[in-house]
Amino acid sequence: MVSPFLDAPRRRLTLYAVTGLLLVGSIGLVVSRTALVLLVVYSHDDEFSVMVDLPEGANLEATPAAAGDAVGHLMTLPAGGPTRRRSGSSCARPAPLATATG
Numbered sequence: 001m002v003s004p005f006l007d008a009p010r011r012r013l014t015l016y017a018v019t020g021l022l023l024v025g026s027i028g029l030v031v032s033r034t035a036l037v038l039l040v041v042y043s044h045d046d047e048f049s050v051m052v053d054l055p056e057g058a059n060l061e062a063t064p065a066a067a068g069d070a071v072g073h074l075m076t077l078p079a080g081g082p083t084r085r086r087s088g089s090s091c092a093r094p095a096p097l098a099t100a101t102g
Contacts, residue, residue, distance in 0.1 A: 050074075 005015040029035040052066045 002015070005011045026035075030037050050067075050070055052063060052070060054062055054066060
């Protein structure tokens with residue numbers, strides 16, 4: 001599929017230029033925060049994470065309260081097993097702040 005582009009020098013340079021522009025453009029989307037990129041460090045089939053996005057200017061005390069509301073709601077859903085709640089940490093594996101059982 002690429003060999004016709006690599007055989008002719010002009011097409012080869014065009015292929016390299018387009019590839020380079022696409023690479024620079026995709027990096028630009030990440031740098032400008034137009035595209036959101038999240039790194040998933042580990043995954044377990046028996047758990048999931050919930051991101052609490054509060055409005056700008058919300059105080060720190062509102063974060064655990066909102067997370068507690070989310071846990072309370074999730075515990076009312078069917079098949080709601082033990083839930084681990086964490087908030088306000090940016091490290092890869094933060095320690096649990098509270099444990100709720102259902």
